[in-house]
Amino acid sequence: MDVSQQLADYAAANAAEVLERPTPVELDTGLLAAYDTTPVDADEYKAALEPHLLALTLTSTQALLAGLFSLPTKSSEHGPVAQLADPTFVLPREKPLPKPKPLTKWERFANAKGISHVKKDKKVWDDERQEWVARWGRDGKNKDAEDQWLHEVKNNGSDPTIDPRATAKAERKARTEKNAKQHARNLAEAAASPLSTLDRKPTAGTASQGEKANARSIRKAELDRGMLVSKVSTASLGRFDKSIEGEPRVKGIKRKFETNLGDHASEKASAMDVLNRLGTAERKRAPKKGGSGVEGGVNTRKAVRYEERAAQLANRRDGKSGGGRGGRGGKSGRGGRK
Amino acid sequence: MRPLTEDETKAVFEKLANYIGKNIVHLIDRDEDDQYCFRLHKDRVYYLPLPMLHLATSVARPNLISLGTCMGKFSKSGKFKLGVTALDWLAKYAKYKVWVKPTGELPFLYGNHVLKAHLGRITEDTPEHQGVVVFSMADVPLGFGATARSTIQTRDLDPAGIVVFHQADVGEYLRDEETMF
Structure with a gap:
């Protein structure tokens, strides 16, 4: 039975439009990615966007699938499984680079002196046990001195009653303690840096x-x-607190004056400056027109009124002798006398 | 002894301006061979010629009692009070003057206010509450004070009315001899 005709028909019916690419599509099967580096055809892109994008996608997808099928396979219970190669594309780092750790005191010293320091291995070779053992910690090699079953007492005049096991342990503990202290100091310095x-x-x-x-x-x-x-933040503002020995004295702000025998010209200039400003201040403070102290201390308005009243008073007196008007004049006369 | 700070200078000038007004300029801006300066020593303000200042620098601070003309003193609260010792300068540059009759000289020198009855002469246009220098009729400065009334108002005043409030008089040289220096 020849099915080639049917297959050809099926292929023709389902034929996808695969574009011609001048540069082949790059594959990174490890990331299941295909990169089409050919520049986009501007005319096609403008003419029909959606179909063109679809065709581009199809081309890349087909290339990827073809690439996947060319990979070596391994049989599994689900059928053959392709073995993906290692990814070749280098992804950028997600997080920023870690900040450099602050140097310890020893590291600073070593840098300054040019000492190259090789980090010790955690394990050391034990000749007796014929195996690698921890340098410290559980079953550590640093506990050999205190764990031995027999301690030799040297005949060099040392006290035989001293427990060498306890001494060795105390020494080891002291070393640990010292290191913990140094570590704490390094941490504190780094924090205070x-x-x-x-x-x-x-x-x-x-x-x-x-x-x-x-x-x-x-x-x-x-x-x-x-x-x-914080020292003066008590109820008595630090007045009754005990002063600690060696504490620096609180320094206030020291008053500073001009030199006694300084430049007289500048002193004069500053005095004149003060005087000028005094003048402006006085002018600002001066009462408004019509108040007392205007025009050489004479309130002209008041003075004129005073004179007028006096004249009116004189008039009234004259009028009274002649039997003229009286009421109003009397009132004004009283006003003039104040 | 030290120069005045700006605030102190301002306080002094404000008080002086009350009596001599713009004439303070003549205290500051003087001839080249007649220079004067203000100095503070033990809370007192002194006005002294420059050569005297140079001489005074060789006197130790506790030993220096007074120099030049004492213009007045600063109170503990920082206010400036003019002293009678400044009278000569005030009298020289005074803007407003009051002359008292011979009968009024003694009462004023005993520390009393100047009454209308004792008023001999007064500068024209003297305003109210103006710093004035009090003279005897022979033009001898007797002290200073502040006017209670303006020149015009004094005309209507009865003879017992106060014309000038007493502030300082030369009688203090005797009365306050102990505390003056």
Whole structure:
């Protein structure tokens, strides 16, 4: 039975429009991705956007599927499974790079002296046991001295009553203690470091020595100020608190005056300046027109009125002798006398 | 002894301006060979010529009692009070003056206010509450004070009315001898 005709018909019916690509489609089967680097045909893109995009997608998808089928397969209970190659595309990092850790005191010292430090392995070879054992910790090699079943007492005049096991353990504990202390100090220094607390520079590496010193001095001043404030933050404003020995004295603001025998010209100039400003202030403070103290201290309006009243009074007197008007004149006369 | 700060200078000038007004300029801006300056010593303000200042620098602070002309003193609260010792300068540059009759000289020198009855002469246009220098009729400065009335108002005043409020007089040289210096 020849089905080639039917197959050809089926293929013709389902034939997808695969575009011709000048540069082949790149595949990254590890990420199940296909990259079509051929530039987009502007005319096609403008003429019919949707069909063109569809055709592009189809081309890339077909290339990817073809690539997948060319991969080596492995049989499984679900049928053959393609083995994907390792991804070749390098994805950018999601998170920013970690900040450099602050150096410990020893690291700083080693850097300054140019000491190259090789990190010790965690395991050491034990010749007696013929195996690698931990340098410290559980069954650590550092406990050999205290764990031995027999302790040799050297004949060098040392006290035989001293328990060598306890001594060895105490020494080991002291070393641990010292290291814990140093670690704590390193942590504290890193926390108090101006770069971590003040955030003046984003990274420790870029801050110059001067900037670091400056930030440190700022931090120190802040701490000093905080200490002073907290000292007087009691009910008695620190008056009845015990003073601690060796504590720095609180320094107030010192008054500063001009030198006694300084430049006389400048002193004169400043005095004149004060005087000029005094003048403007006086002018501002002076009463408004019509009030007392205007025009050489004479209130002209009042003076004129006074004179008028006096004249009226004189008039009335004259009028009274002649039998003229009286009532109004009397009133005005009283006003004039005040 | 030190120069005045700006605030202190302002306080002093404000008080002086009450008596001599714009004439303060003559206190500050003087001839090249007759320079004067203000200095503060033990809360007192002194007005002294420059050569005297140079001489005074060689006197230790506790030993220096007074120098130049004492203009007045600063109170503890920072207010400036003019002293009678400044009278010579005030009299020289005074803007408003009051002359008292010989009968009124003694009452004023005992620390009393100047009454209308004792008023000999007064500068024209003197306003109310103006700082004035009090003179005897022979033009001898006796003290200073502040007017209670303006010149015009004094005309209507009865003889017992106060014309000038007493502030300082030369009688203090005797009365306050202990505390003056």
